[in-house]
Amino acid sequence: MSSAILNLSWEQRRKLTGLLFVTPTVAFVMVFFIVPLIMTVYMSFHDWPLFGERAFTGLENYQELSNDRQYRKSLDFTFRYTVLVTPPIFILGFILASLVRRNIPYIGIFRTIFFLPVVIGLGVSSLLWVWMLDDRIGVFNKILLDFNLVPKAQLFLGRPNTAMNVVILSVVWKTVGFTMILLLAGLQAIPDELYESAEVDGAGYFRKLVYITLPLMRRFIALALILSVIGSVLSFDQFYIMTRGGPRNSTISIVYWIFNNSFTYFKMGYGAAMSIVLLGILVALTGAQLYVLREKE
């Protein structure tokens, strides 16, 4: 009913309004994500101390990477940690999800309890565990000694091997609930009829697991694994708080080494170069995640 011109201007106003609505968000993302991303690349080509002169150094930071033994050690350590921590999180997460799958009375309480540690910060949970693991006042040594399971108090965090194991224990406690919930969603998406007809055919637990459960929830499994791997590759809090990188610098993760270089030695250009490598690893992992999730459509 209105004239074409008026109609057009209403449309244009809608367009402008929409643009205005998203402007603050887009500005935030630009300033705090995109600009820093570009700056990371830029800084990685510079000698960039916190104070004082910055100098363009080309690829020098990247060349330094190949001579940095601790960097190699940290990459190696982070990789080893990821490989070791992922299976227990996944397997325990799967067991928990199977245990809480059916809606039997009070099951919600158990789901909640297993999930509770996820809402506690990793930093705070690490503070809790470092105290429980202490050789003098820690409860673990107290229990082990009371039951005569060890001859004397153990320095759990004092030896590289046990340090790795107890950190893994604490992280499993803290994060397994998240994996449980993802896998629970996967389990609940499988129709009961499939199991019923398999049972009629005489299939036992393992055949049902291999032929029905695992294939049908492979997207959830892949998602749980990838998210868990990403979390492990980015680990920092647990090592900074529980082991302080020790003993003998054996537990310095890659983020920890970036942190030390950038904010302790203030070699920010070098830290930026390492961040680029880290970013590459993570983009590959997230790419895998998106690929897995895409499959459905």
Add this chain to the structure above:
Amino acid sequence: MAAPSLQADPNAASQQHIRRMRRRALLALRYVILIALALLFLFPILWSFINSIKLPAEALAVPPTYLPSEISLQNYEELTTYGKIGIAQHVYNSAIVALITVAGSIVLSTLGGYGFARFDFPLKNVLFILVLSTLMIPFQSILIPLFVMIVQVDLHDTLFGLALVYITFQLPFGIFLMRNSFLAVPHEIEESALLDGCSSLSILYRLMLRLVLPGIVTVAIYAFINSWNEFLAALIFMSDQDNFTLPVFLTTIRYGIWGDVNWGALQAGVIVTIIPSLGIFLALQRYYMDGLMGGAVKN
């Protein structure tokens, strides 16, 4: 295998009885395992709480005692004067940062989500993908330039500066979630209001907010819990001890910066720190789980 004919057969009936007994035994076993696991999962939190209410001297006993000989709040009292300024300041710091993060995340995610869900404008898809693609960038990899920028504008060592960074970390998830919330609202609801000549902002404020409230609650919970718990960025951006958030402050106790490590006070601090996030989670669990599923599985 029709049930009525089976029941007529006494042999089959006893078989059915056996099967029922077996199922009951299995269910009982399941509860036994569940309860045992639940106790293991609760143990660290309970142990921390038990020790926080021991007398300070007993909390430092070697070897430790299992149960407090006397219940005392002295560890909590010590916290109020701990370090340079006592824990109240650090609770305040964490609360202010969380508050700004929650408010900022809600406002920006709601505006952005509404814009992306209900309007057409040039570059809309490009901008939306740009926002979502930041989900792929872990904040750990851009902390160095963020620090340089925050220092440049003199916002380092301020609660506001840290909150700005936290808001940014929340945005991709928040926008995604709020856009979906708005998309789920039928168009007809706004159409009559639009014809009546209401402005878009007043439609959003008067009509839509109520309908997308669950999404807003979810965004708020995540913003709160994530900012309350975050450690690495807080450690980097805060250098003055007066500005430390709770997790960073507790770490200074653990590192014995104020003298010998006071484990009783540390556990009291741990309890003070985890109560708000646990409380909010327990009270609003449904919204939290909605966000987990919406954010992790469906995107």
